Amino acid sequence: MHNNLLAYINQHISSPLTSEEEVLIKAAFQPKKLRKKQYFLQEGAVCKYVGFIVKGAMRQYSVDEKGVEHIVHLYIENYWAADRESSIMLTPSKYNIDAWEDTELLIITRAEMLDLMGKIPALVEMIRIMDERNAIANQRRLNATISNTAEKNYGEFVENHPQFIQRFPQHIIASYLGITKETLSRIKKQAMK
Amino acid sequence: MHNNLLAYINQHISSPLTSEEEVLIKAAFQPKKLRKKQYFLQEGAVCKYVGFIVKGAMRQYSVDEKGVEHIVHLYIENYWAADRESSIMLTPSKYNIDAWEDTELLIITRAEMLDLMGKIPALVEMIRIMDERNAIANQRRLNATISNTAEKNYGEFVENHPQFIQRFPQHIIASYLGITKETLSRIKKQAMK
DNA sequence: AAAAAGCGTTGATATTTATCAACGCTTTTT
DNA sequence: AAAAAGCGTTGATAAATATCAACGCTTTTT
Numbered sequence: 007m008h009n010n011l012l013a014y015i016n017q018h019i020s021s022p023l024t025s026e027e028e029v030l031i032k033a034a035f036q037p038k039k040l041r042k043k044q045y046f047l048q049e050g051a052v053c054k055y056v057g058f059i060v061k062g063a064m065r066q067y068s069v070d071e072k073g074v075e076h077i078v079h080l081y082i083e084n085y086w087a088a089d090r091e092s093s094i095m096l097t098p099s100k101y102n103i104d105a106w107e108d109t110e111l112l113i114i115t116r117a118e119m120l121d122l123m124g125k126i127p128a129l130v131e132m133i134r135i136m137d138e139r140n141a142i143a144n145q146r147r148l149n150a151t152i153s154n155t156a157e158k159n160y161g162e163f164v165e166n167h168p169q170f171i172q173r174f175p176q177h178i179i180a181s182y183l184g185i186t187k188e189t190l191s192r193i194k195k196q197a198m199k
Numbered sequence: 200m201h202n203n204l205l206a207y208i209n210q211h212i213s214s215p216l217t218s219e220e221e222v223l224i225k226a227a228f229q230p231k232k233l234r235k236k237q238y239f240l241q242e243g244a245v246c247k248y249v250g251f252i253v254k255g256a257m258r259q260y261s262v263d264e265k266g267v268e269h270i271v272h273l274y275i276e277n278y279w280a281a282d283r284e285s286s287i288m289l290t291p292s293k294y295n296i297d298a299w300e301d302t303e304l305l306i307i308t309r310a311e312m313l314d315l316m317g318k319i320p321a322l323v324e325m326i327r328i329m330d331e332r333n334a335i336a337n338q339r340r341l342n343a344t345i346s347n348t349a350e351k352n353y354g355e356f357v358e359n360h361p362q363f364i365q366r367f368p369q370h371i372i373a374s375y376l377g378i379t380k381e382t383l384s385r386i387k388k389q390a391m392k
Numbered sequence: 393a394a395a396a397a398g399c400g401t402t403g404a405t406a407t408t409t410a411t412c413a414a415c416g417c418t419t420t421t422t
Numbered sequence: 423a424a425a426a427a428g429c430g431t432t433g434a435t436a437a438a439t440a441t442c443a444a445c446g447c448t449t450t451t452t
Contacts, residue, residue, distance in 0.1 A: 076346040137330040144337040152377035184345035
C-alpha cells in the first residue's frame with residue numbers, strides 16, 4: 007500500500023529516495039480506510055490530517071445556509087486531500103471531506119509532515135512542485151469560472167478531467183462547476199446538436 | 200528600495216537574514232519602473248520575471264473573444280506579480296499584467312530565484328509560506344465565486360480587501376468578481392438600503 | 393420481493409445577470 | 423480652453439441560470 011506513495015513521490019522528485027528515506031516515509035504515514043459516505047473531515051473540526059489517496063474517490067464541499075452543497079474539490083487516486091486553510095491556521099474548517107467510494111488513504115499530521123520534510127530534503131522539493139501545480143490548477147479554474155460561459159466551462163472540464171466524469175455523477179460535476187444539475191443537463195443537450 | 204523587500208522577507212521567516220544573505224538578495228533583484236498602462240507581461244509572451252511591488256498597483260487579466268477583459272489578480276505594494284503557469288511551464292501566457300498606477304518593482308528571473316533559494320534556505324521557507332497563503336486565498340476566492348450570490352461575494356470582498364476598493368475603480372472590481380460594472384452598481388445601491 | 397434512495401431529464405416559471413444605449417460628471421490629453 | 427477619455431449610474435430589454443415539481447429508470451437498502 008505504501009508503495010503507491012513511494013512511487014508517486016519518486017515520480018515528482020529529481021533523484022530517487024534512498025532506502026533509509028523510504029523507511030522513514032513508510033513509518034510516518036498511517037493507513038486508513040473509509041467506507042463510502044464516511045467523513046474524512048467534518049465542518050467545524052480542525053483538519054488534522056493530510057491524506058494521500060491510494061484507492062477510491064472523495065469530495066470536499068461546503069454547505070450553505072439553505073443546505074445546498076457546493077463542491078470545491080474532487081479527489082481520486084494519487085490526490086492529496088485536506089483543507090489547507092484549517093490545517094495550516096488550525097482554525098475550524100468550513101468544509102466537509104467525505105468518501106464518495108470506499109477509499110484507502112495514507113494519512114499524516116501536518117506536524118509529522120513538517121518533521122519529515124526536515125529529514126528528507128526531496129520532500130521539500132516535492133511539496134514545492136505540488137504547490138506550484140496546485141497554484142496553476144487553481145488559477146485556471148478560477149479564470150474559467152469567472153470568464154467562461156457555463157457551456158464553455160463544462161467543455162474545458164470534460165477535456166481536462168475526463169477521469170472525474172467517469173467517477174462522479176452529473177449533479178456533483180454541476181456543483182463543482184457552480185451550476186445546478188438541471189442547467190448542466192440542458193447544456194449537455196445543447197452541446198450534442 | 201531593496202529595503203522594502205528585505206523587510207518583507209524578514210517578516211515572513213523565522214530567523215532574520217544574515218548580512219551576507221541580504222547582499223545576495225540585493226544583487227539578484229533588479230529595479231524596474233513602469234509607467235501607468237505599461238505592460239509587465241503581454242499575452243503570448245513567456246513570463247520571464249517575477250516582480251515584487253515596492254510601490255504602485257497592477258492588474259492581471261485575460262481578454263476573451265469579444266475583447267472583454269477579465270481581471271484575475273490585483274496587486275499593490277508587497278505583492279508578487281507573475282503568471283506562474285507561464286513562468287514555470289515556459290509556455291506563452293494567456294494573461295496580461297500591466298501597471299494601473301506608476302509602479303516600482305524589483306524583478307528576478309525564475310532561474311535566478313531558484314539559484315538564490317539554493318543559497319538561502321530561509322527563502323525556501325518563505326516561498327513555502329507564500330505558496331500556502333496563496334493556496335488559502337485562492338481556495339477562499341474560488342469557494343466564494345462558486346457558492347455565493349454576487350451580492351454576498353462583493354460584501355466579502357469589501358471586508359477582505361478594503362485596500363483594493365481604494366486603489367481600483369469599480370469596473371475593475373466588478374470584473375475581478377466576475378460580474379459587469381452595471382450589476383455591481385446595482386448591487387451597491389441595493390446594499391445601501 | 394418490495395420499498396426507498398439516487399440519478400438524470402423535462403417543463404413551466406421566477407430570478408439573476410448581461411447587454412445596449414444614454415447621460416452627467418470628473419480627469420486627462422491635446 | 424477645448425476635446426477626449428474614463429467613470430459610475432440608470433433605464434429598457436434580452437439572455438442565462440435557478441427554482442420547483444414531476445416523471446421514469448436504476449441501484450441500494452430493507
